[in-house]
Amino acid sequence: MDTSIASQSRLLDLSDKFNGKIPVRIFFLDNSSKLFLIDETIELKDIIFMILSKYCIKDIESIIPYFTIAISNNGTNIDKILGMNDRIIHTVTSFKSDNTKLVFMIKLFSSINRGIEIENNVANRINKSKDVISIEYYLENAETTDSNLLYLQYIQAVYHVITGHTPTTAEQALLLGSYHFLYKFGEYNEETHHSGFLGNRILEYIPSKHLKSRSIDSWELSLLEKVKQLYGTKTIEINGIQRLYMNTIYSLDTFGMTYFKCTQCCTRSLPDTIVIAINISGISFYDKARKLLKVVYMEELISWGFIGEEKFYFVSNLCSKDFGCDSFECLTTNSGKSIAELLTDYAIILMKEKGLFEINDRNNSNNNNSNNSNNDKLLPKSQQGNNMTPQKLQAIIKLQAIYRGYALRRDWINEDAAILIQSMFRGYRARVKVIAMIEELLASGEFEIDN
Numbered sequence: 001m002d003t004s005i006a007s008q009s010r011l012l013d014l015s016d017k018f019n020g021k022i023p024v025r026i027f028f029l030d031n032s033s034k035l036f037l038i039d040e041t042i043e044l045k046d047i048i049f050m051i052l053s054k055y056c057i058k059d060i061e062s063i064i065p066y067f068t069i070a071i072s073n074n075g076t077n078i079d080k081i082l083g084m085n086d087r088i089i090h091t092v093t094s095f096k097s098d099n100t101k102l103v104f105m106i107k108l109f110s111s112i113n114r115g116i117e118i119e120n121n122v123a124n125r126i127n128k129s130k131d132v133i134s135i136e137y138y139l140e141n142a143e144t145t146d147s148n149l150l151y152l153q154y155i156q157a158v159y160h161v162i163t164g165h166t167p168t169t170a171e172q173a174l175l176l177g178s179y180h181f182l183y184k185f186g187e188y189n190e191e192t193h194h195s196g197f198l199g200n201r202i203l204e205y206i207p208s209k210h211l212k213s214r215s216i217d218s219w220e221l222s223l224l225e226k227v228k229q230l231y232g233t234k235t236i237e238i239n240g241i242q243r244l245y246m247n248t249i250y251s252l253d254t255f256g257m258t259y260f261k262c263t264q265c266c267t268r269s270l271p272d273t274i275v276i277a278i279n280i281s282g283i284s285f286y287d288k289a290r291k292l293l294k295v296v297y298m299e300e301l302i303s304w305g306f307i308g309e310e311k312f313y314f315v316s317n318l319c320s321k322d323f324g325c326d327s328f329e330c331l332t333t334n335s336g337k338s339i340a341e342l343l344t345d346y347a348i349i350l351m352k353e354k355g356l357f358e359i360n361d362r363n364n365s366n367n368n369n370s371n372n373s374n375n376d377k378l379l380p381k382s383q384q385g386n387n388m389t390p391q392k393l394q395a396i397i398k399l400q401a402i403y404r405g406y407a408l409r410r411d412w413i414n415e416d417a418a419i420l421i422q423s424m425f426r427g428y429r430a431r432v433k434v435i436a437m438i439e440e441l442l443a444s445g446e447f448e449i450d451n
Contacts, residue, residue, distance in 0.1 A: 024092055026051065026069065027103045029159040038088055044069055045084045051104055055148045063149075065349060068107035073100050081107065081338065106156050107342075108349055109256025110280050114246070115150030117142040139247045147239050154242045157249045164207050167254055167290050177205035178226040179245040183238060188227050195221055253292075256280065260339055262312070262331040270294075276331065278342050280350065283314070298350065304343055306336035314343075 021037040026047070028034070036050055048067050052060045071080040071091070082091060092102070111118045119130040122142050126133075144150055160166040161176055168176065182188070198204075198220050202211065206219050249255055257277035264270055270285060270293060277284040282297040296316045304314035313330040333339065 022089055022092070024088060024102065027072075027101050028155065029103070029105060030155040040087065040089050042088050043084065044082045044086045044088065047088055048104075055152065057149050057152075058146045062352075063113050065345070066106060066108040066110065066113045068105060070103045070105055071100065072103050073097060075099050075101050078103065078105075106152065108280070108345055110349060110353065112349070112353055113149060113153070114250065115146045115148075115153055116144050116243075116246075135251050139250055144239070144243060147242075150239075150242055150246060153246055153249075157246060161249075162204065162207055164209050165259070166249070166252070166257075168207065168210075170210050170213070172248070172252075173206055173210050174222060174226050176245060176248060177223050178230055179241055179248070180205055181223065181227050182231060183241040183245070186238070188224075188231055190228070193224055193227070195224075197224070257284065258342060259286075260312075260333055260335050262333040264329070264331050266329045274331075276339070278339060278346070280346050283343070298347065301343075304340055306340040309334055309336050309338075312336040312339040 021039050023035050024038055024047075025033050025035050034051070034054065036047060038047065045064055047069065048064050049060060052064070052067070057063070065084070069082050069088075070078045071082065073079045088102075106113065116139075119133070119138050119142075122138050123130040123133050125141075130138075157166070158176075158180055161168060161173070185193070195217060200216065202216050202220050202223070205223060211219055254277070256279045258279070259275055259277050261273075262276055263273050265272065271287055273288055274293070275286040275288065275290065277286065280298070282295060282299075282301060284295045285293040287293060296314070300316050302315040302317060304312070306312050310332060311330055312333055312335070313328065315328050
């Protein structure tokens with residue numbers, strides 16, 4: 001990221017010039033940045049609203065939870081995700097280095113914030129269930145609903161591909177690199193775009209992991225050949241390139257996954273060192289080479305939680321079948337709390353999206369679901385009367401139960417710790433009293449020990 005601009009510590013000194021408000025610089029994953037004037041009342045959700053407003057995003061209120069701002073201590077790695085109620089001024093005034101930055105990014109990935117139509121709308125147009133249409137058909141026929149939201153997805157996708165966060169094959173990397181090349185330059189010019197044109201800037205198009213396999217010159221020639229093969233000298237519309245790039249990303253099984261390194265000792269069917277990935281579907285397990293080992297889907301999870309940052313645990317209804325052990329699994333990691341909270345965030349948006357999808361289905365269907373009227377009282381008022389099918393109602397109730405369980409367990413961990421300490425002290429105090437009573441009885445001769 002650009003380090004030539006004023007650091008946040010220097011910006012703090014300018015508060016007198018803005019009637020006590022502090023200019024805060026937010027960085028974006030395309031290496032751009034924007035300044036915002038804020039006061040002590042501004043929380044994370046407020047500044048996310050400001051950012052999305054600047055980008056002219058549609059329906060901002062409903063998608064604020066999908067975004068976040070992260071702290072990067074070195075300007076490259078993401079070190080901490082802020083909470084929605086965190087005060088921004090308190091955050092920036094605690095920075096210990098001029099290199100520390102606030103980075104705006106997408107936290108939760110779902111069909112709601114892709115910038116294109118959701119699957120239900122595409123399926124409804126052809127009078128089919130979304131479950132029977134392929135991902136290829138969906139992406140080819142879904143209309144772009146918010147080009148600015150699609151752009152935010154695009155810059156994060158490029159960042160994730162180049163940094164290796166999103167795993168790609170060499171062929172996928174070459175295709176995505178060619179799209180990004182055309183996005184940058186708008187066209188292919190054989191006279192200009194030849195060997196040596198990019199040089200070391202090839203790093204902006206091909207992940208470094210792949211560049212190690214052969215020379216930079218060889219990769220540049222392959223990239224330019226791919227660009228020429230796809231488009232020749234045709235000028236490409238910017239929005240069209242973004243959509244082609246994102247269609248490729250959306251079709252990946254790894255889309256939207258956040259990865260965490262862990263160790264485990266619960267089952268012999270998994271290696272001791274694993275990588276888990278969290279997304280809207282649930283938890284995926286990989287070995288160190290990123291080979292998929294298994295998936296525990298959200299609807300198969302019974303509960304989850306954390307013990308400090310060192311432990312993440314979950315209970316599923318698959319363990320007895322898959323592992324031959326009980327349903328409790330505990331993983332050692334340095335991100336226990338972060339994993340549990342991310343999984344909870346996904347469970348919450350799943351609940352909300354179920355409500356959104358039901359309203360959409362009601363407007364596109366003539367089905368009579370009057371039998372569900374007795375179940376309305378189980379739902380929030382905002383979701384009552386949405387003509388729920390029994391299956392979808394049960395899904396929502398299950399997700400609500402998962403979140404309530406997580407919230408209770410989070411409180412219980414602190415309470416159980418206090419109870420354990422109290423019970424240990426009471427036991428100690430009781431033992432001291434009993435020992436004193438025995439000593440008194442022995443001293444008085446009322447109690448003798450039989451040798």
